[in-house]
Amino acid sequence: MTSLRPFNLDGQVAVITGSSRGIGKAIAMTLAAAGAKVAVSSRKIEACVEVVEIITAAGGTAVAVACNVSDKAQREALLDAVENQLGPISILVCNAAVNPAYGPLAALEEKAFDKVMAVNVAANIHLINRVAPGMAAAGGGSVILLSSIAGMMGSQNIGAYAVSKAADAQLARNYAVELGPKNIRVNAVAPGLIRTEFSTLLWEGDRGKDFIARTPLGRLGEAEDIAGVVLFLASKAASYVTGQVIVADGGITIADPF
Numbered sequence: 001m002t003s004l005r006p007f008n009l010d011g012q013v014a015v016i017t018g019s020s021r022g023i024g025k026a027i028a029m030t031l032a033a034a035g036a037k038v039a040v041s042s043r044k045i046e047a048c049v050e051v052v053e054i055i056t057a058a059g060g061t062a063v064a065v066a067c068n069v070s071d072k073a074q075r076e077a078l079l080d081a082v083e084n085q086l087g088p089i090s091i092l093v094c095n096a097a098v099n100p101a102y103g104p105l106a107a108l109e110e111k112a113f114d115k116v117m118a119v120n121v122a123a124n125i126h127l128i129n130r131v132a133p134g135m136a137a138a139g140g141g142s143v144i145l146l147s148s149i150a151g152m153m154g155s156q157n158i159g160a161y162a163v164s165k166a167a168d169a170q171l172a173r174n175y176a177v178e179l180g181p182k183n184i185r186v187n188a189v190a191p192g193l194i195r196t197e198f199s200t201l202l203w204e205g206d207r208g209k210d211f212i213a214r215t216p217l218g219r220l221g222e223a224e225d226i227a228g229v230v231l232f233l234a235s236k237a238a239s240y241v242t243g244q245v246i247v248a249d250g251g252i253t254i255a256d257p258f
């Protein structure tokens with residue numbers, strides 16, 4: 001029989017990279033509220049512990065594990081720690097990302113490109129490869145990558161980041177094909193402009209006002225706007241959805257260009 005509570009995550013174990021603040025924090029809190037045991041992770045353990053305290057005070061289950069996703073040994077240690085403390089991982093959210101360069105691709109330094117691809121793409125490949133066998137052994141799982149509308153169009157100033165986010169969308173499609181036979185669903189979310197520390201340069205002041213004026217829903221996105229989409233993709237409600245990129249952008253990419 002179809003579940004009557006399709007968004008319920010009781011019994012699930014979720015790892016969210018970069019979840020001490022912003023979109024990752026909202027995802028951790030939302031998945032925990034839906035019943036998942038969650039691992040809150042970022043470079044700064046104190047900030048993760050604060051999120052864990054909020055979740056546990058609300059009756060949820062969470063652990064804090066420090067992990068800089070640019071370091072392979074730390075990524076391994078994160079997943080080992082989560083399996084030891086919470087059990088087999090059934091939901092992986094690849095959320096942590098960096099944007100080390102601002103300006104045209106013509107002026108991009110090679111080391112900045114290497115960094116953005118290592119953190120935003122290669123680290124995700126490693127994390128997915130590491131969790132997939134366990135998910136397969138348990139009968140399935142859900143992986144969600146944070147892409148961006150930046151990966152769907154050209155950009156004057158964040159081109160390298162945009163390339164990495166387009167690659168994340170392709171990771172969703174590619175892993176969906178490779179892991180579908182194991183009942184592992186892999187999807188991506190492409191947020192528009194979300195009001196977090198990461199994107200301050202893009203939404204503060206007149207730039208933000210201009211963006212809002214061009215956005216059909218007439219506002220910037222909030223981290224919670226993205227967390228709900230991730231909950232959907234993680235849950236049984238999305239049991240036949242894989243290889244997709246769900247755009248959550250207030251309508252800016254479908255706005256009237258005329």
Ligand code: NAP
Nearest residue numbers: 018020021022023042043044068069097148194196198199
């Ligand atoms: P944010 O508010 O700056 O939060 C980033 C989180 O990642 C923090 O918890 C940070 O904590 C952690 N982090 C940063 N570098 C890390 C690293 N090397 N290893 C592990 N954790 C790291 O950013 P956000 O806006 O929520 O962005 C989250 C995701 O959404 C990213 O993938 C981003 O590309 C995507 N996105 C954002 C927007 C937007 O408008 N904000 C739009 C589209 C897509 P520590 O500093 O403690 O490590």
